Amino acid sequence: MKKKDRAEKNKKILVWFILIIFVLSTIGGVVVYYGGSGSDSFTISSSGKNFRFKLETDNSGNQYYKVSSGRDEFISYYPPSQILLDVSEDTKSLLRDSAAFYISFDPEQPSLNVIDYLRYDIDYNLPDGKVSMGAVTKETSLYQLPVVTCANATAETPVIIFGISNVTSIRMDNDYCINADFSTSAALGVRDALVYILNGVEIG
Known part of the structure; x- marks a missing residue:
């Protein structure tokens, strides 16, 4: 069961990687704004949890943030302070x-x-x-x-x-x-x- 889950996760990672390379040409590249005082890592607190942001670079030179909080991890391209959409x-x-x-x-x-x-x-x-x-x-x-x-x-x-x-x-x-x-x-x-x-x- 673990092998199956791992294979499925690896498959999703591969699909994700191929899609991002393909789509970035349409979107026009990624611009990342650094948090804090220009450092490549920082931590924020939200919803009672701490989220650590660490700047990473993929094989194509695109930068993104790897965000971790406990066991959860996700990727973002802009710091949350730079997302200025008015969401209710x-x-x-x-x-x-x-x-x-x-x-x-x-x-x-x-x-x-x-x-x-x-x-x-x-x-x-x-x-x-x-x-x-x-x-x-x-x-x-x-x-x-x-x-x-x-x-x-x-x-x-x-x-x-x-x-x-x-x-x-x-x-x-x-x-x-x-x-x-x-x-x-x-x-x-x-x-x-x-x-x-x-x-x-x-x-x-």
Whole structure:
């Protein structure tokens, strides 16, 4: 069982690595802002936990933060203080408190490679005990995923709808349904905001 789990984890890491290399060319690279006084590591306290940030560099020269808190680890690209999206407390609480959620999207919109990267990457960086499920908002032959819209959102299983847009925002327009809109150049900022919130880190 352990070998199977390890193989599955290694497979997810490989998929994540391939996707990030592929998508960074679309997004336009990664810019990392250093925390503290220019050091490559720092610690913040949030939600009663300490999160240690350590700057790392991948084989392609892209920099990112490896964040650890107890047994949980995740990756981010911007320090939380640099995420200036206005996300309501109700939205944050819904994401933090839910054990499972859907990420759904319109399969006919542009830049599906960016959305696919975000879906896999967010799933890979979730804390223990939290589950992300993929979905689409309409039937399509491109994806073998269930159709899930805001009508399916509940307090126990909220729905995040990804949309490519010129306006970047994360907002809850309907009960338990969150719209995350972004341009390809703003995708990593929205990705970081969601990963931080889901892991209990305050942004802004």
